[in-house]
Amino acid sequence: MLNLDFHPTGRHFLQIPGPSPVPDRILRAMSLPTIDHRGPEFGALGLELLVKIKQIFKTENPVIIYPASGTGAWEAALVNTLSPGDQVLMFETGHFATLWQKMARRLGIEPEFLWLPGDQGWRQGVQADMIEARLKQDIDHEIKAVCVVHNETSTGVTSDIAAVRRAIDAAGHPALLMVDTISGLASADYRHDEWGVDVTISGSQKGLMLPPGISFNALSDKAVKTSKSARLPKSFWAWDEILEANKHGYWPYTPNTNLLYGLNESLDMLLGEGLEHVLARHQRWAAGVRAAVNAWGLEIQCQDPAVYSPVLTGVVMPDGVDADAVRKLIYERFDLSLGMGLGKAKGRMFRIGHLGDCNDLTLIATLGGCEAGMKLAGVPLEDSGVLAALDCFARHPLDANR
C-alpha cells in the first residue's frame, strides 16, 4: 500500500545505484508529444541516436537498443550468440553475476562459474588469471563465451575488462567476450572496441541518467557472424531484423519513443560535457564517499583499491548491526534511499550510489543522512565522514564542476 500520509518536503534523495536521479532537462525532453514511429521525424531521430550512442560505448560497430530493462539485454546477448548446451565461463563477482549465470542455466546453456573461496569473490574483481588457466585447459574449445560483469552493482567493484581480453588472447582461445556494463556505462571508463568485447550489455537507468526501460547490446563483427548460426530460439531479441530496420532509423516493432527522446537528451548532455570529464567527476565523487567511510571507521565492501567502483560504494556494517534496519531508519527520517545488500550481502551492508544527476552538495547531503542515521541507529562511528568528504572535495577541485 502506498503511504499517503508520507509527504516529505523538498526533493527525495535517490542514492541507490540505479535508477539514478534523472536531470530535469531529460524529464522535460521526455514530455514532448509521442510521434508516429514510422514517420520521417522518427526516422531522423533514430538515425541520430544510433550514431551518437556508439560514442558512449567507444565503438564503431552497431549498438542495438531494446525497449526492455537490462535483464532483457542480458538474455538478448546469450540467445543471439549461443546454441542449446553450449558451455560458457562466468565469474562470481556478486549478485548480478549470479543472476546472469542463473539466466544462462534457464536458457539451456551450461555456465561454469569461477569463484574465489569464502566471501572473497564478492569483495574482489574478476580474476583474469583464473580465466586464462581455465581456457588453456579447454583444448577442444568447448567454451563458447566468457561472460563477466564490469561494474558489479551489488558490491561496488569495477573489474579490469582489458585484463580479461588479454587472458583470452594469452590462452589463444576463440571464445566470445560478453560484458555486462549495465551500471558502468557513462560513469566508469568503458571501451568496447579497444578491449575487444564481442557483446556489451547496458541499460538506461544508471549512468545514462534515464528512467528504466531501455537497454543495449553493442556488437562486434564476430558476434554478428556467430549470431547467424546460433541456435537458441529468439524472435523479439533477434539482432538481424533490428539491424535491418535500424539502417533507416526504425525498429521492427514500436520502440519506446519518449524514452528515446530522453536518450537523445542524455547523449547530448554527456557528449557535450565530454565523456572524460564525466568519468573524472564520478572518480572524484567516489573518492569523497570512500573518505567518508574511512573516517567513520567502517569497512568498504570492495577490498582491492585497484577495482574500487566510481559508481557506487558498499558500506559494511559492524557485526550485529542490521544494515536494512539502518537503511529503513534513514529512509523514513531523511527521505534518502540507499541501496540494500543483495543476495549473500543482505543485511550486511548498504550501498551509496554516486552516479547520475549528482553534485558535491547532493553527495554531502547523502553522506549527512547516512551519518545522522547511523548515529541514531547506534552504529559506532569514529569521525565525521561528512567533514572528510568535504575536505576531499576541497583538495581535489575538478575544473568547473559543471
Ligand SMILES: *Cc1c(COP(=O)(O)O)cnc(C)c1O
Ligand atoms: C541493474 C543491473 C542489472 C539488471 O538490470 P535491470 O534493468 O534491473 O533488468 C544487471 N546487471 C547489473 C550489473 C546491474 O547493475
